[in-house]
Amino acid sequence: MLRPQDSATRERRSLDGLWAFRLDPGGAGRAAGWWRGPLPEPREMPVPASYNDIVPDIAVRDHVGDAWYQTVFRVPARWHGERVVLRFDAATHRAAVWVGDTLVAEHEGGYTPFEADVTRHLAYGAENRVTVVVGNELTWSSIPPGYVEDTPAGRRQQYFHDFFNYAGLHRSVWLYTTPPAHIADITVVTGLDGATGTVRYAVASEGAPGHGVRVTLRDAEGAVVAAGEGAEGLLTVPDVHPWAPGDGYLYDLEATLVAPGGEVADTYHQSVGVRTVEVRGTRFLINGEPFHFRGFGKHEDSAVRGKGHDDALMVHDFELMEWIGANSFRTSHYPYAEEVLDYADRHGVVVIDETAAVGLNLGLAGGIMGGAKLPTFSAETIGEGARQAHLQAIRELVARDKNHPSVVLWSIANEPESHTPEARAYFEPLFAETRKLDPSRPVGFVNVMLAPAGECLVSELADVVMINRYYGWYVSPGDLAAAEAALEAELRAWAEGQGKPIIVTEYGADTLAGLHSAVDMPWTEDYQVRLLEMHHRVFDRVDAVVGEHIWNFADFATRPGFFRVDGNKKGVFTRDRRPKAAAFAVRRRWRPDA
Ligand code: GCB
Structure with a gap:
C-alpha cells in the first residue's frame, strides 16, 4: 500500500489536529447512529495521540470499548473529478469510519494503515463530516490477544503483554487525491x-x-x-x-x-x-558483509501522548541511538509508524520489523500474573480466529514495509509458546505465508526462556535464532556469576543445535535512575551496568551471536502491577530520555572512539 504523497498528479491534506471525541463504554453510539450528526457532548482530543493519558481520569485511562472521533473539513472544489482517498495510518485496535452517513471503511489491527475511496461520498467545495469509532478491546481473536472480564466494578481488559494497552488514533489521518487512472x-x-x-x-x-x-x-x-x-x-x-x-x-x-x-x-x-540480505551459516550478511546488530528493542511510548506518533520524539530517539552507537533496533512489539522506517532508510539504521503478535503465551502470563492456567493454543483460547488475524497482520505488514531497505528481517511474533506441537502447527503456515509474500528477506520469531534450546519446536522454521533472556534478572537476580555461566551454556546450546545466527533480542534489568549500590543490587544503576557488561563478555565468547539488542531503549508504561514501578524501568534512558549510567557504559562498548 503506497503512502500518500504530493506529486505532479497527486495532492494530500492532513486531517491531524483536534477532533471531537467521546468515550462510549456502553456502546450507545452504534445503536443511536452517532455518525449521523455532531457527536453528543464531545470533548476535544488531539490526533495523533493515545487518548488514555490526555485526561486525568482513570475512567479514560482504563476505558474498555468504543471511543468516537469526529471532524469536519472542507474539500476544495478543484478536487472534483479526482479520485479522493481517506487514509488512517493507524487506529488502535480496530475502527469503523463514516463519511457523512455512509460507512466507508472497517479495519482490524492497530498498527497498520487502511483507507477508503471516498470520491463519491464527498461534497466538493463544501463541508464534510468524518466519524470514526475506535475499539480497544483485545479478544481471543485479536492480535495481540486478550479478554474482557466482567467484574462487580465493571468491565476490565486483561492481556498477556508487558506494555500499556494505549488506544486511539495513534498516527496521522490523510485525505489525498490520485487521478482516476x-x-x-x-x-x-x-x-x-x-x-x-x-x-x-x-x-x-x-x-x-x-x-x-x-x-x-x-x-x-x-x-x-x-x-x-x-x-x-x-x-x-x-x-x-x-x-x-x-x-x-x-x-x-x-x-x-x-x-x-x-x-x-x-x-x-x-x-x-x-x-542485499542473506543468512549464510551463522552469519547475517548485508551486501555480503557480516553484520552485527547493536541496539535495542524499543516502544512507541512517551508521557502524555502514549503511542501517538511525534516527529520531535522520533528524531530525538534516533539522535540518542546514534549518540550511543546503535546501528539497529526491533519494532517491538508492533509495526511502528511509517515515518520511523523512512527515517531509518535515510540514515542507514537497520530494522527488525515485528508484527503485533505479542502475548501468545499463557504459560508465561499465568506464571507472571498468577492467573489460571489455560492452554495457549486451543479452540477456546488462541485458535483459528487469532490465526486468521495473525495472517492478515503479516500480509498488511509486508504490504506496507516491503520496499524499505532498512527492514532486513521479519519477526512474526514475540515470545509465543513454542515448545508444544500445537504451537508448531499454529506457526507453520505463518512462516510459509511470510516467505511466499517476501522471498527476499529472512523470517524469524522471538523465542522465550520457557522454550530453551532443544525444547523449542518452532525455531527450526526460522532463518535466524532470536531469543529474549533475562539471566541476572528473572533468573538468578543479583547473582551475576551464576547468570554468566547459565547464559553462556544456553547460547552455546543454541549455536550447536541450530547452526544459525543468534540475535539476543532482549536482555536487561529494571533500573531506578538515581539508585546506587557498591555491591550487585538489582534496581540500581550500577547493577544494570554490570549486568549488561556481563552479557557483552559472554556474547564476545560465542561466535554465532551476531546481535545484541538491549531491553529497552527507554522506560515505558505498563499496566499497574506489583512488579512494575510506574512502568517497566529496563530503559537505558528514562522515559523522558535522560541517560542512566548504563547509557555511558554501552556507549563505551558501541562507540569506543567517541
Ligand atoms: C519480555 C518481553 C517484553 C517485556 C520484558 C520484561 O520478555 O518481550 O515485552 O517488557 O520481557 O521486561 O519483562
Whole structure:
C-alpha cells in the first residue's frame, strides 16, 4: 500500500489536529447512529495521540470499548473529478469510519494503515463530516490477544503483554487525491553483482486499461542512472552506491502511468536502497558483509501522548541511538509508524520489523500474573480466529514495509509458546505465508526462556535464532556469576543445535535512575551496568551471536502491577530520555572512539 504523497498528479491534506471525541463504554453510539450528526457532548482530543493519558481520569485511562472521533473539513472544489482517498495510518485496535452517513471503511489491527475511496461520498467545495469509532478491546481473536472480564466494578481488559494497552488514533489521518487512472502499488527488490546494482520493479495500476508504465531511476543528486518501460522490469545500475548500515543512500524511482494517447496519467516517487540480505551459516550478511546488530528493542511510548506518533520524539530517539552507537533496533512489539522506517532508510539504521503478535503465551502470563492456567493454543483460547488475524497482520505488514531497505528481517511474533506441537502447527503456515509474500528477506520469531534450546519446536522454521533472556534478572537476580555461566551454556546450546545466527533480542534489568549500590543490587544503576557488561563478555565468547539488542531503549508504561514501578524501568534512558549510567557504559562498548 503506497503512502500518500504530493506529486505532479497527486495532492494530500492532513486531517491531524483536534477532533471531537467521546468515550462510549456502553456502546450507545452504534445503536443511536452517532455518525449521523455532531457527536453528543464531545470533548476535544488531539490526533495523533493515545487518548488514555490526555485526561486525568482513570475512567479514560482504563476505558474498555468504543471511543468516537469526529471532524469536519472542507474539500476544495478543484478536487472534483479526482479520485479522493481517506487514509488512517493507524487506529488502535480496530475502527469503523463514516463519511457523512455512509460507512466507508472497517479495519482490524492497530498498527497498520487502511483507507477508503471516498470520491463519491464527498461534497466538493463544501463541508464534510468524518466519524470514526475506535475499539480497544483485545479478544481471543485479536492480535495481540486478550479478554474482557466482567467484574462487580465493571468491565476490565486483561492481556498477556508487558506494555500499556494505549488506544486511539495513534498516527496521522490523510485525505489525498490520485487521478482516476492511477498507480496502485509498487514493489522493488534489489540485488548486487559486484559494482553493479539491480532493481527489479513491478508497478500495479487501477482504472487504467490500455495505459503504459515508464520508470526512471535517479541518484541522490538527481542524475538519471537507469530507465525502463513496462509494468515490470529489471533496471541495472553500474557503479551503484549501495544502501548500507550507516550509509542510507537512496535512489528515487519515478513511476509514470502513461495514457494511451501518450499523456501522463499519474506519477509516484518511490525511494530505493540497493542492498542485499542473506543468512549464510551463522552469519547475517548485508551486501555480503557480516553484520552485527547493536541496539535495542524499543516502544512507541512517551508521557502524555502514549503511542501517538511525534516527529520531535522520533528524531530525538534516533539522535540518542546514534549518540550511543546503535546501528539497529526491533519494532517491538508492533509495526511502528511509517515515518520511523523512512527515517531509518535515510540514515542507514537497520530494522527488525515485528508484527503485533505479542502475548501468545499463557504459560508465561499465568506464571507472571498468577492467573489460571489455560492452554495457549486451543479452540477456546488462541485458535483459528487469532490465526486468521495473525495472517492478515503479516500480509498488511509486508504490504506496507516491503520496499524499505532498512527492514532486513521479519519477526512474526514475540515470545509465543513454542515448545508444544500445537504451537508448531499454529506457526507453520505463518512462516510459509511470510516467505511466499517476501522471498527476499529472512523470517524469524522471538523465542522465550520457557522454550530453551532443544525444547523449542518452532525455531527450526526460522532463518535466524532470536531469543529474549533475562539471566541476572528473572533468573538468578543479583547473582551475576551464576547468570554468566547459565547464559553462556544456553547460547552455546543454541549455536550447536541450530547452526544459525543468534540475535539476543532482549536482555536487561529494571533500573531506578538515581539508585546506587557498591555491591550487585538489582534496581540500581550500577547493577544494570554490570549486568549488561556481563552479557557483552559472554556474547564476545560465542561466535554465532551476531546481535545484541538491549531491553529497552527507554522506560515505558505498563499496566499497574506489583512488579512494575510506574512502568517497566529496563530503559537505558528514562522515559523522558535522560541517560542512566548504563547509557555511558554501552556507549563505551558501541562507540569506543567517541
Ligand atoms: C519480555 C518481553 C517484553 C517485556 C520484558 C520484561 O520478555 O518481550 O515485552 O517488557 O520481557 O521486561 O519483562
